[in-house]
Amino acid sequence: MITTIQVLTIIITLGIGLFVLLQRKETVNRLFFAISLSISGWIASIVLFYATGNVCFSLSVYLSGTFFALFFLIFSFYFPRPFIRNKKNLIWFCIPALIIIIIISSNTRFITKLSFINGVLKINFGPLFYLFFAYFLIYCAFGIWNIIRRYNVLTKPNQTRVVVFIAGFILSIFSVILINVILPLLDITGFVNYGPLSILILVSSAAFAIVKQEMFEIHISISKTVAYMIIFCSLILSLLIVHTIIHFNYFMHMVFEVLLITFWVLTIPRFREWLQTPTTAKWIVNKYRPEEHLQRLFLALKKVDSVEKFIYVLEKYLKESIGLSNLESFLLQQDNNDSTWSFVSCATSVKYPVSKPFVEKLLKIFNSNKDIKTVGEELRNIIIETGIEPKNFLLPLHTEKRIVGFINCGKKLSEDAYNSKDTHILSMISEISCIILELLQPYENIREIFNKNQKIIYDNQRQLLETAELERMNNFIQEYNHEIRTPLTLIIGKAEEILSDKPNAKTLTSLTSIILTQAGRIQEIIDAAASMTILTKTDKLYPVDINEQICLALEHYPVSGIAIQKNLKASEKIFAVKNQLEVILINIIKNACESMDNKGNLVVETRDKTINNERFVEIIIRDTGRGIPEADLLKVYTPFYSTKATEGRGLGLSIVLRLVEHFQGNIEIKSDLDKGTSVYITFPAAK
16 A cells, blocks of 8 residues: 555655755755665565565666665765775775676566565565675665765864764664564554655755765764654654544545644644754753843953954854854944945955945944844845845944944754744844943053054164165175185286296196186175076975985086995975086085095985974985084075185085075074084975
């Protein structure tokens, strides 16, 4: 016998699936629609099979069950968000399903015998039934495990979606066991026809978890689930009473079932709200105790000293005490031009320009003696002109003479409509806000004056820094000219000596050698100074293998007479420019070799390093040279400073420091006299 419950379940399941599909054309929505189709086909096939006993409907049961398990498993890879890397891998899950479908379509051995004993249909399952059962159980279990195992890596809203889905799944399984196993064992068989209602629990919870864009807190999900479980049990109990009282007339039985279901559909939201509200709020404190909440809010707001802190405390109170969600605050700010105003979102800093007449009109509405709900409605009607989309409730923030802004309130976390009690509390909050904002006005004026003075101080400091930078550049140029002048004076002197004394060949060779040496020194100074400007180019940084660059640097600067030991263990890459990274390495290797007079040991190491959960690559270059005095360590990065008494002075480490900082790195030099020097360079690992 086909019952009203079964037909309604099929229609509602298809309706929910179509609703989800139309909400958003994404893969998870399409898969859910496919699941709802397979569930509807499954229920219809079971109903027709039990009504007719036709084996064709039996095969349809198994076909729809096969598709359901397959769609559910694929669905688990996309809910609550896609995480499958290669969609082609899903083909492997389709192969067992295809085999089952082929076997079902070509073989009737799933059900071997049908018989009616005492008016009850008896089914003897064939051997292939257990193959289908194993496939169905494995696919469904794997799908559930697939959803649960990613729970810890999901965001909070997605975690709540999983909780809603799993709660619906557990509740659905519980009701199936209750209706089809526990109650029949107690000789209560009148509920068997209501079995399809269990499917609606799973379908509804899954649909809600998919389409709900902003999930509420998990504890609210749990309280809602418990409330709906109580409602479901009450529904089953009421249907059982109807079935027990009116069992003699089939037509009257169906009429009463329809009326009862209609009654529950209309009363479920209120009944759920009544159940979900905590017992203490219902009976102990007479549903609401606004005086206590408002006193706590007033005490908290008394401590704030700025409008920004005021907004933060007020939003926190509205979320925690009243249970509002999706709040967005807007502050009214005046631009440099007195006639230009803007509402600025505290969350996104987006500006919505408004005119001065608009602000004056708004202030009249705020200062009217109308109730908060009417003010909110009038505010909603005109705030649309600014481009701001009003939500469920607009809470004005103002004083008698100025508008501070408003709070755009979304739904309540429980998703219930705003009632008279909520309006009363919001009205009192608005009045408290007026008082607090009046008290904040002197603080705001003082802060505005302070900020203006801060800007003046900042501008003065910036000018001082620019002056210091100019002075530093002036010193650099003077030092540069001095460094150029020294070898140039030698060149001029030796050239004049050649022209005036007309030396012999041996003396001429010696003088020419000195000239060439000093000319080479000038070339080095010019090249080094030019290198100081290489960071003015906007070079794009790329991932670079530091081990490979070290090997290239050692090839480009061949070392003789020095034992080189390489210990390159770094596996991470860094962001850098290859030729600039080579400048860093060659400068440090060159300094190390010169400090050892081309004899000794040079150790080059790389390794991965973790600091405060951040990944880095460290380069260590050690030599066994003469070392650097402690007093000179702080001066080694100064342009034209050198610790080499017999060599010319240059810009090597100045360039190295600038390049390392350009790559977001850090350099540290440690040295012991007559023992050697170690250079530690750390770069962030490429992500």
